[in-house]
Amino acid sequence: MGDTGDMGTLRGQGDTGDTGDTGDIESCKLVRDRVTGQSLGYGFVNYVEAGDADRAIGALNGLKLQTKTIKVLWAHLGTPGDSWGHLGTPGTPGGCVCAQVCQYGRIITSRILVDQVTGVSRGVGFIRFDKRAEAEEAVRGLHGQKPLGAAEPITVKFANSPGPLSLLPRFSPLAIEAVPTLAGVGLGTPPGPGWCIFVYNLSPESDESVLWQLFGPFGAVTNVKVIRDLATNKCKGFGFVTMTNYEEAAVAIASLNGHRLGQRVLQVSFKTNKQHKP
DNA sequence: TGCTATT
Numbered sequence: 001m002g003d004t005g006d007m008g009t010l011r012g013q014g015d016t017g018d019t020g021d022t023g024d025i026e027s028c029k030l031v032r033d034r035v036t037g038q039s040l041g042y043g044f045v046n047y048v049e050a051g052d053a054d055r056a057i058g059a060l061n062g063l064k065l066q067t068k069t070i071k072v073l074w075a076h077l078g079t080p081g082d083s084w085g086h087l088g089t090p091g092t093p094g095g096c097v098c099a100q101v102c103q104y105g106r107i108i109t110s111r112i113l114v115d116q117v118t119g120v121s122r123g124v125g126f127i128r129f130d131k132r133a134e135a136e137e138a139v140r141g142l143h144g145q146k147p148l149g150a151a152e153p154i155t156v157k158f159a160n161s162p163g164p165l166s167l168l169p170r171f172s173p174l175a176i177e178a179v180p181t182l183a184g185v186g187l188g189t190p191p192g193p194g195w196c197i198f199v200y201n202l203s204p205e206s207d208e209s210v211l212w213q214l215f216g217p218f219g220a221v222t223n224v225k226v227i228r229d230l231a232t233n234k235c236k237g238f239g240f241v242t243m244t245n246y247e248e249a250a251v252a253i254a255s256l257n258g259h260r261l262g263q264r265v266l267q268v269s270f271k272t273n274k275q276h277k278p
Numbered sequence: 279t280g281c282t283a284t285t
Contacts, residue, residue, distance in 0.1 A: 198281050227282055238280060267279085274281050 022059055023052025044075055065213055104141060105134025145254075194222050194242040195249040196271040199256075201264045202226065204234040214256055214266075215241045219248025240271060 030043040047053035053074070061072040106129065129135040135158065143156040199211065211224035223242040226235050243249040249270070257268040 196281090200280055225282065230283075236280080236282095238282090240282065269281090271281055 022047075022056040024048040063209075104129070104138035106130040190246065192242075194244045195246055197241040197243060197249060197253060198238065198269050198271040199241060200238045200267040201261075202235050202237055202239055202266075203262060203264060204237070206235040206239070208239075210261070211239055211241050214259070214261075215243065215252050218243070218252035218255065220244035 026046040026048050028045040031040045057072050063070050139156050144153045208224045215221045226239040229236050253268050259266045
């Protein structure tokens with residue numbers, strides 16, 4: 001364990017466990033606007049060991065995340081009115097901003113439903129747009145499309161009329177629903193512990209952190225790897241990401257494929273076995 | 279148009 005290594009982005013779900021390699025995290029919390037649910041651009045991470053928190057500050061303060069530079073410091077040292085850097089893109093973390101969905105309008109929140117017991121994605125997600133017209137456009141544009149690797153087209157429609165527990169009366173909720181059998185049939189069980197995703201067109205300077213940043217918001221990421229040239233140690237232009245849940249992987253692929261990163265346009269798909277090609 | 283030589 002020599003250098004800093006890579007960090008996943010702060011997860012907004014208050015989940016415990018290892019979201020990075022700077023030490024054991026007891027809890028973390030993303031602070032959101034009470035009304036809109038949108039990230040206010042800062043959050044808190046509780047480490048089990050104070051020394052780990054110290055190391056995290058040293059490793060992460062000033063870190064560039066995509067277009068932002070984050071500030072990391074002891075909570076009690078933060079001054080009110082201090083200008084915080086924004087954590088990631090508006091709407092993340094805690095929900096994914098999907099390039100493919102994004103083009104239809106401003107996304108307020110998004111989430112993927114997960115079985116509480118098994119942790120397996122239920123194949124259903126919700127995206128809330130700022131304007132109803134944007135949601136309508138998204139339904140028109142995305143319904144019936146088949147994400148890469150999916151056996152069946154996805155269903156995209158307005159969410160069912162809210163039940164008694166509805167928290168979202170003000171906006172235009174949009175449901176993206178995968179066919180229930182998606183994970184179980186056709187593609188079968190993952191080839192190994194998770195789904196391996198191939199990412200092409202990374203810049204030579206890319207490192208693992210960019211992959212964590214890109215894929216982390218979509219769900220459980222267990223591994224990322226940037227393939228480098230042994231001689232130059234520069235990225236060869238591609239890498240791999242392993243995600244636990246099929247639907248989250250499929251949404252990540254559908255969203256990030258064609259995503260512009262700097263001057264490049266990413267190509268993202270499930271990994272294929274490159275062996276026998278016609 | 280590219281799919282993993284570090285566990």
